[in-house]
Amino acid sequence: MKRIGIDVGGTNTDAALLDGDRVVAAVKTFTTADVTTGVRTALKDVIAKAGPAADDVVAVMIGTTHFTNAVVERRNLGRAAAIRVSLPASASLVPFCDWPKDLAAKVNGGIYLVQGGHEYDGRPLMPMDEKAVAEAARKIAADGVGAVAISATFSPLTAECEERAAEIVRNEAPDVHVTMSSTLGRIGLLERENVALMNASLIGLARETTQAFVDAVADSGLGAQLFITQNDGTVVKAEAAREYPVFSFASGPTNSMRGAALLAGIENAMVCDVGGTTADIGCLVNGFPREANNVVEVGGVRTLFRMPDLLSIAVGGGTKIGRDPVTVGPESVGYRLAQEAMVFGGAQVTATDIAVASGLIRLGDTSRVAELPKDFVAAALKKMHENIAEGVDRMKTDATEVPLLAVGGGAMLIPDAMPGISEVIHVEHNEVANAVGAAMAQISGETDRIYRDMDRDEAIAHAREAAIDAAVASGADRATVKVIDVEDLPLSYLPGRAIRTRVRVVGDAAAMRAEVPA
Amino acid sequence: MTTLAQRSPSQTHRTLSADDIEALAVGAWILGTGGGGDPYHKLLNMRLLYEAGRSATLIDPMTLADDALVGVLSNMGAPLVGQERLADPEFALKPVRMMEEYLGRKFDAVMALEIGGGNGVHPMMVGALTGYPVVDADTMGRAYPEAQMTSVAVAGLRCYPLTMADIRDNEIIFPRAASWRWMERISRKACTEIGSVAATCKAPRTGAEVKQHGVLYSVSKAIALGTEVLRARAEHTDPIEAVLSITSGQRMFTGKIVDVERRATEGFLRGKARIEGLDAFAGKEMVVHFQNEYSVAYLDGAPVVMTPDLICLLDSVSGEGIGTDVLRFGQRVSVLALPAPSVFLSEQGLAAVGPRAFGFDLDFTSVFKENQA
Numbered sequence: 082m083k084r085i086g087i088d089v090g091g092t093n094t095d096a097a098l099l100d101g102d103r104v105v106a107a108v109k110t111f112t113t114a115d116v117t118t119g120v121r122t123a124l125k126d127v128i129a130k131a132g133p134a135a136d137d138v139v140a141v142m143i144g145t146t147h148f149t150n151a152v153v154e155r156r157n158l159g160r161a162a163a164i165r166v167s168l169p170a171s172a173s174l175v176p177f178c179d180w181p182k183d184l185a186a187k188v189n190g191g192i193y194l195v196q197g198g199h200e201y202d203g204r205p206l207m208p209m210d211e212k213a214v215a216e217a218a219r220k221i222a223a224d225g226v227g228a229v230a231i232s233a234t235f236s237p238l239t240a241e242c243e244e245r246a247a248e249i250v251r252n253e254a255p256d257v258h259v260t261m262s263s264t265l266g267r268i269g270l271l272e273r274e275n276v277a278l279m280n281a282s283l284i285g286l287a288r289e290t291t292q293a294f295v296d297a298v299a300d301s302g303l304g305a306q307l308f309i310t311q312n313d314g315t316v317v318k319a320e321a322a323r324e325y326p327v328f329s330f331a332s333g334p335t336n337s338m339r340g341a342a343l344l345a346g347i348e349n350a351m352v353c354d355v356g357g358t359t360a361d362i363g364c365l366v367n368g369f370p371r372e373a374n375n376v377v378e379v380g381g382v383r384t385l386f387r388m389p390d391l392l393s394i395a396v397g398g399g400t401k402i403g404r405d406p407v408t409v410g411p412e413s414v415g416y417r418l419a420q421e422a423m424v425f426g427g428a429q430v431t432a433t434d435i436a437v438a439s440g441l442i443r444l445g446d447t448s449r450v451a452e453l454p455k456d457f458v459a460a461a462l463k464k465m466h467e468n469i470a471e472g473v474d475r476m477k478t479d480a481t482e483v484p485l486l487a488v489g490g491g492a493m494l495i496p497d498a499m500p501g502i503s504e505v506i507h508v509e510h511n512e513v514a515n516a517v518g519a520a521m522a523q524i525s526g527e528t529d530r531i532y533r534d535m536d537r538d539e540a541i542a543h544a545r546e547a548a549i550d551a552a553v554a555s556g557a558d559r560a561t562v563k564v565i566d567v568e569d570l571p572l573s574y575l576p577g578r579a580i581r582t583r584v585r586v587v588g589d590a591a592a593m594r595a596e597v598p599a
Numbered sequence: 600m601t602t603l604a605q606r607s608p609s610q611t612h613r614t615l616s617a618d619d620i621e622a623l624a625v626g627a628w629i630l631g632t633g634g635g636g637d638p639y640h641k642l643l644n645m646r647l648l649y650e651a652g653r654s655a656t657l658i659d660p661m662t663l664a665d666d667a668l669v670g671v672l673s674n675m676g677a678p679l680v681g682q683e684r685l686a687d688p689e690f691a692l693k694p695v696r697m698m699e700e701y702l703g704r705k706f707d708a709v710m711a712l713e714i715g716g717g718n719g720v721h722p723m724m725v726g727a728l729t730g731y732p733v734v735d736a737d738t739m740g741r742a743y744p745e746a747q748m749t750s751v752a753v754a755g756l757r758c759y760p761l762t763m764a765d766i767r768d769n770e771i772i773f774p775r776a777a778s779w780r781w782m783e784r785i786s787r788k789a790c791t792e793i794g795s796v797a798a799t800c801k802a803p804r805t806g807a808e809v810k811q812h813g814v815l816y817s818v819s820k821a822i823a824l825g826t827e828v829l830r831a832r833a834e835h836t837d838p839i840e841a842v843l844s845i846t847s848g849q850r851m852f853t854g855k856i857v858d859v860e861r862r863a864t865e866g867f868l869r870g871k872a873r874i875e876g877l878d879a880f881a882g883k884e885m886v887v888h889f890q891n892e893y894s895v896a897y898l899d900g901a902p903v904v905m906t907p908d909l910i911c912l913l914d915s916v917s918g919e920g921i922g923t924d925v926l927r928f929g930q931r932v933s934v935l936a937l938p939a940p941s942v943f944l945s946e947q948g949l950a951a952v953g954p955r956a957f958g959f960d961l962d963f964t965s966v967f968k969e970n971q972a
Contacts, residue, residue, distance in 0.1 A: 167684075167685075169767065171687065172687055173685070173688055174685045207767065270684075271685065364929075390929065
């Protein structure tokens, strides 16, 4: 089964065509201001390079940082109103209350608090004030605000209030787009609402971008289905991504780590991705990045996103190397490597120069670093090796030796051996690991709910069914779905043996499986 | 014992700055020893109150008149419910007004039941709303889960009356209870019924009682702790060292969490976290047991810190406190011991909050020589 993965990064748009687990062709192109042109070029180039092998590509998977950048750079954002069903609770901390002021000013399309919501045990907190919801909907439409985020107390447990409120809004204001916070998961009203509001404000951009991707794929002449990669290393159909742009926020580093796993054929390993400025170290567990535990901020807004747990250290191809005493970074020449590095005619000793002088790589004018004292070169390399080894050790979670996958343009700076690492594996095509990761993405489903009066096994079984249903609804083939994470937390103080259970599952895309002859 | 307690007379009455409040939230979370709930929502409320021109005033407990009436405030319930039903200053004020009406007298000041976690910030919301000064003291010096685990309970002071408010129009007064334990049991039942979150005003205290039996200067201690951590973060220096630099605390361990086990029994979140050593502690293992808060820590099998000494688990990089409900595999943590308030070192104190009160068959030994019983 053939598929094309595309990673639209800040600088490069990479594409890789895979046949099963094999990379048939890979290209690197520049990202364009309109994103679409870069995607068209990358698609055209990779198809041309693959030749007849590109004929039966069944899926194109695109990962993009476009939506994150929109929030971080405060551009292309639409206005979004907030309807929160929670009164009389939570009245003092209104929607947008913990947003950076400039971002809130740009996005806030009106705040409406109404009575209703639920308790932790599923009892209604208060009856929902349907009249107030209808009034809010009419006002939102009259204000010309195009999208609304609806949140309600304990909606991840029971979405009844949000669903009824959404129905009312659709009746009263059919042109207003609705995002329900319960569709974005997880306990934590403020953070869940923040994500819903961001989603609502990105809806216009998401529709436009997704349509551009759809057109680019259609124009390529491939009869392939389009998927968009998500934060957790999985994909959704383009139609779903159009509705939930926030799920595509952090796909870059995730795709890179997933790609490294595929290229090496290893599912449990450390990954060290050495770029121009930093080395990003992460940990692969069952083929997926281990996630950070802390609250993740995007553009200054607290969210519940699950992002890969990465340690960034200042070792990259452009890292400045000092003498007397020997220092490594933290400054980097960055994108000016091609002018400032010694091997390229510059005057600054960089990590790349040390790599060339050590014979690790042939690049530029090697004679320009021939004069560097041997003990200085050795000391600088030793220091970089030590920094990387220390970072890897910090990110490891157990004492067992595991392999380390070396990826990125600066992978030659990674030492061949370090404590706690069984072997260092330099994988082929590592420069397009992110596009490979996009191509191999699967479809996920997740639940996070509180169960009462159930024993632990029963609660987990229920949660697993709900997660699998969610994955299938997103386009996964039920037969291939497997559980990759189970977490349960007994809740103190709550009566009736309450247990909070989170289950995450992944499976292959059903559309792609259908192409495999029975 | 508390070096932070030394204050000059000019500071007996001071308006807290917005920065003080930020620091208080960080410090209170550290002193929460894993419990008491994340102060974030209460901090947000304080930011809004400050933006609206209000502020909280901190007073030295020693300036209280003996017959002053002090409201002891807390939010009661499950931290998880607090993530969906957000803290609200008006709601925190309700039981205060109920108590005043019940007693037929206004409060002169308010104070925290516990400095640890969100409840350390709780009375500040009421102070900012009403103008009541907040006493620089609490009754735990940390966070504990139950009503009888306070300095005033250990001292045998009266446990009633107690007022409790729901966000709906439900108000509950507990005029009398046979003991602190009975007050805990009965009020907990009511709290559960109204959604496992309630604003409460505990048995009021006189100025004399606060001066004699309160854990004094715990608010300034939390602010000082938070200030140092925030400074270390801004200057990119080690926040753990910053905490140690201004307390008589000790670093017990540094490592990464390799296993977390939790179970809920009798209304508590119990369990343990296994931490594998890093840096100077490489090759060693610490196991920290918890019952809502961290209670006993074992180093390579031997108990090395136990309640009432404070066991603080902090994020090694940020210095942020880590709650027992968000402990997770892979976190890099430092374990610190801080000395217990002296009130808990007596026979009665240890009976209420010593290791045996949490089901550990251990005789209390302190990390700190001067605290040895």
